[in-house]
Amino acid sequence: MYILKRIILLFTFSLTMCTAVAQYYSGEHTFDGENKNEASVSLTTGKNIITGPCVGNTLHYKHYFNDHWSIDGGTNLQYTKQLYGFKAKGEYHIKVKSFHMFASGEYLFNHYHRFNTNENVANMSVRFERGYWDITLGGSLINYSMMGDHYTEPLTLTFGAHASLRPRTHRWNVGLLFRNYDDFYYENWNINWGLDFYYTIKPSWKLFGEFNIRPAGSMSQLASKYETTGKVGLIYRWK
Amino acid sequence: MEITMKKSIAYTIMAAMALVAANISFTSCEKVSPQGVLIGNTSVDDRVMQSLVNFSSIEVAWDKYLPDTTQEYSFLVGSDSHITIDPGRLEEMLEIGMEHGDLFYCHLGDLADTKVEYYNNTEKAIRNATEKWMNKYLEPVLADDGEVYADTALYYDPRTQNIYTKNKYNIFPNSIPFYPVVGNHDITHNGWALFSRIFKTSFYEFTIRIVCENDTAYDRFIFLDSANGTLGNYQIDEIENGFFQRDKKEIRNTFTFTHTNIFRPSMNEFASTYCREELYYILDKLADWNTTIAFWGHVHAWDERWFGGVHHITMPSMNFVDHPNGGDNLLVRVTVKKNGDAIVEPVGLHCKQRSKEELESQGYWAEKL
Numbered sequence: 001m002y003i004l005k006r007i008i009l010l011f012t013f014s015l016t017m018c019t020a021v022a023q024y025y026s027g028e029h030t031f032d033g034e035n036k037n038e039a040s041v042s043l044t045t046g047k048n049i050i051t052g053p054c055v056g057n058t059l060h061y062k063h064y065f066n067d068h069w070s071i072d073g074g075t076n077l078q079y080t081k082q083l084y085g086f087k088a089k090g091e092y093h094i095k096v097k098s099f100h101m102f103a104s105g106e107y108l109f110n111h112y113h114r115f116n117t118n119e120n121v122a123n124m125s126v127r128f129e130r131g132y133w134d135i136t137l138g139g140s141l142i143n144y145s146m147m148g149d150h151y152t153e154p155l156t157l158t159f160g161a162h163a164s165l166r167p168r169t170h171r172w173n174v175g176l177l178f179r180n181y182d183d184f185y186y187e188n189w190n191i192n193w194g195l196d197f198y199y200t201i202k203p204s205w206k207l208f209g210e211f212n213i214r215p216a217g218s219m220s221q222l223a224s225k226y227e228t229t230g231k232v233g234l235i236y237r238w239k
Numbered sequence: 240m241e242i243t244m245k246k247s248i249a250y251t252i253m254a255a256m257a258l259v260a261a262n263i264s265f266t267s268c269e270k271v272s273p274q275g276v277l278i279g280n281t282s283v284d285d286r287v288m289q290s291l292v293n294f295s296s297i298e299v300a301w302d303k304y305l306p307d308t309t310q311e312y313s314f315l316v317g318s319d320s321h322i323t324i325d326p327g328r329l330e331e332m333l334e335i336g337m338e339h340g341d342l343f344y345c346h347l348g349d350l351a352d353t354k355v356e357y358y359n360n361t362e363k364a365i366r367n368a369t370e371k372w373m374n375k376y377l378e379p380v381l382a383d384d385g386e387v388y389a390d391t392a393l394y395y396d397p398r399t400q401n402i403y404t405k406n407k408y409n410i411f412p413n414s415i416p417f418y419p420v421v422g423n424h425d426i427t428h429n430g431w432a433l434f435s436r437i438f439k440t441s442f443y444e445f446t447i448r449i450v451c452e453n454d455t456a457y458d459r460f461i462f463l464d465s466a467n468g469t470l471g472n473y474q475i476d477e478i479e480n481g482f483f484q485r486d487k488k489e490i491r492n493t494f495t496f497t498h499t500n501i502f503r504p505s506m507n508e509f510a511s512t513y514c515r516e517e518l519y520y521i522l523d524k525l526a527d528w529n530t531t532i533a534f535w536g537h538v539h540a541w542d543e544r545w546f547g548g549v550h551h552i553t554m555p556s557m558n559f560v561d562h563p564n565g566g567d568n569l570l571v572r573v574t575v576k577k578n579g580d581a582i583v584e585p586v587g588l589h590c591k592q593r594s595k596e597e598l599e600s601q602g603y604w605a606e607k608l
Contacts, residue, residue: 049472050516081516115519146519147526147547154506188510190468217468217512221423221499224282224467226514 031064031093035204035237038062042208042233044078049216049226051114054080058183058233068093076184082113085184102127104138108184117146121186125158131167136160136179140186156188162196172199182212189218190226198235206235281431283464283471286421290440290464291477312447313339313574315586316496318347318536319556321424323357324605325598326364327590328557332570333368333415335586337375341572342447344415347536347554348422348466348498353430356604362437363603369415418445421466422498422536441466442474444483449491449579456491458575459483461528465499468512470521478524491579492531500535500553504542525549531581532573541568550583557588565589 040060047053056078064070072089089106108121125138138158144151160179166172174197180187194212201207209232215223315336320329329350336344351357373394380393421441425434435441441464446457461483464474501518503510511518525533526547535542535553539561542553556562557569568585575581598605 048514048516049469049475050514050520083516110515112516112519115516115523117519117523119515144519146522149546151502151544151546153510154503156510185515187514189512190514214514215468216514216517217423217499221466221468221512222426224469224471226469226517 031067031070032237033067035239036064037239038064038235038237040208040233040235042231044229044231046212046227046229048081048214048228051081054078054227054229056081056083058231074183076110083110084113085110085119087184098130100129102129108186110184115146117144119144123158123181123186129168131164131169133161133163135162140181142186153188156186158186160192173197177210177212182214187214190215190223191218204237206237208233208235281426281429283467283469284473286426286431286435286464286466287442287471287473287477289435290442291473293435293439294443311574311576312342313572314343314345315339315341315570315572316345316347316534316552316554317557317570317588318534318554319349319422319539319558319561320346320351321349321556321558321560322351322361322364323354324360324603325559325592326351326360326603327593328559328569328588329361330364330368331588331590332557333364333372333417335570335588337368337372339572342416344417345460345462345496345534346417346419347496347534348420349424349536349556350419350422350434352424353426353428353433355433356606358433358437360603365415365417365437368417372415418443418460418462418496420462420496420498421464423466423468426466442477446486446488446490455489456579457488458492458494458579459488459490459528461493461495463495463497465497465513468499469514469517475520483528490529492575492581493528494573494581495525495528495530495533497534498536500537500542501533502535502542502544502546502551502553504538504540504553508538508540522547522549532583550581552583559592562588563592565591 038061040058042058043055044058045053045055056076058074058076060072060074062070062072070091070093072087072091074087076083076085076087078084085108087106087108089104091102091104093100093102095101103126104124106121106123106125108119108123110119110121111117112119120143121140123138123140125136127134127136136158140156140158142153142156158181160177160181162175162177162179164173164175166174174195177192177194177196179192180190182192192212192214194210196208196210198206198208209230212227212229212231213225214227214229216226217223315332317329317332320326322329332344335341351361376398377394377396380395419438421431421434421438425431431441442462444459444461446459449456449458463470470478499512500509501511501513501522513521526549530549532550532552535551536556538553539556540553541555542551544551552571554571555566555569562569565588567587569588570586572584572586573581574584593601595605
């Protein structure tokens with residue numbers, strides 16, 4: 001009965017909670033005390049309603065100043081979507097009792113060439129992390145400009161959750177994600193679902209990947225599939 | 240012990256989320272929301288496919304109904320009526336249009352909350368208005384013996400100089416020229432079956448021919464299905480394949496109507512739920528069509544702005560829950576002048592919800608009141 005109650009509670013929680021997860025397997029780890037630099041490259045393929053099949057690359061670099069402070073930069077090149085973007089992020093990490101807490105600020109720029117649209121996003125988030133799961137809450141300000149006009153959407157909630165099969169320190173891992181953003185976009189109430197994994201090839205090399213379903217609409221709109229993507233990449237760490 | 244507890248939490252989360260993921264992956268190709276996983280519904284592609292079949296059979300009739308005009312004309316727009324038991328606000332909208340002489344009505348979705356009884360009351364309100372509308376605009380043609388026989392009577396429309404049988408007139412989406420789009424509340428609990436029985440189509444267009452001094456032009460009215468927060472593959476394919484340009488008409492004004500909003504009036508209302516690329520696609524497409532006014536619903540709040548050369552109006556709701564005492568701007572009337580200028584003015588709705596006795600005496604289902 002106890003287990004059943006827990007399953008029901010967690011199932012409900014996983015469906016309704018307003019939280020979020022970051023992309024751990026693409027570079028957001030705590031400082032290991034040794035390697036201060038981290039770079040990753042990935043290949044993304046998929047299909048969506050507007051552009052049809054899509055393929056692209058992402059590149060990331062992260063630098064840890066110490067156990068608390070880090071900076072992160074990345075670029076996104078989606079060739080068939082004709083979507084090009086970059087981002088910069090700063091993060092502060094602190095351990096609070098048994099949690100790791102990360103507070104971050106991010107700026108993201110996207111150019112949707114097909115629609116001649118530029119998008120600027122500012123995001124601030126707080127992430128709480130334990131060995132097997134993490135949640136993130138935050139807010140995004142999204143501005144876009146096209147056809148000589150621009151519009152800034154009112155503050156949008158950033159949320160999501162992530163659960164891992166193995167502890168974070170394990171050599172390999174598989175996780176499930178639930179969030180309203182990805183590496184290079186922040187949505188409103190469109191909630192992504194997906195599966196991700198990593199495998200440590202050598203201490204300094206990791207293989208990572210992600211399968212992501214991006215719906216249109218939300219909740220009572222009985223969301224329809226907008227996009228499915230698969231991503232696979234490599235992370236390299238050095239001193 | 241602590242490690243065991245962590246594992247059990249992790250495994251139960253994983254099991255729950257894997258169950259959802261399995262549902263998503265293996266039981267449905269289209270429905271991926273938590274609610275969509277649990278409740279089977281039509282997809283936008285299903286509805287658009289069905290709409291295109293129905294539209295091809297009613298398109299000719301619509302063309303016959305809509306009169307050529309050399310004069311200015313007007314139409315009324317309302318949104319989110321969420322009719323449950325009392326369709327009073329819809330009745331009031333239809334009455335106001337008839338009193339003013341509006342050419343037609345548009346509705347931006349969430350017409351009725353999905354329950355058979357609610358749709359029966361909605362349909363009854365439209366049937367009642369249709370009778371009034373026919374009495375106002377059509378002249379019964381007398382049979383040879385000077386009588387009018389209800390089943391076989393002919394009706395003459397002096398505005399279009401067409402003659403209709405009553406049955407033939409009913410092949411219009413709902414008899415009275417009332418043009419709705421489907422909203423998210425119209426599709427829950429298999430609501431599309433109820434909606435489409437009355438209104439037939441969620442993706443369509445029509446034009447009004449404007450007879451000018453030396454030439455003719457057309458005003459185009461485009462109705463898009465965005466109830467799922469996306470236009471979907473088929474609708475976008477149809478748009479890209481030139482569904483709205485297939486007749487090569489010279490378009491003077493384009494007006495678009497759809498449910499899901501682009502612009503968010505304030506933090507208190509829901510944000511747009513189009514994915515970002517689709518949002519930009521739609522804004523780009525509206526500019527391509529040289530749209531005069533784009534109407535949006537869904538968020539139950541007024542918003543008016545100009546973006547990319549398009550006048551965007553997000554409509555407030557017209558239902559009793561949000562506005563029990565009514566309001567002065569729950570509808571808008573668009574008057575298109577002879578020179579093509581489109582003038583927008585607010586129109587109020589003020590009727591109060593009726594009692595069970597009043598509704599039942601007028602033939603409505605009102606058991607729950």
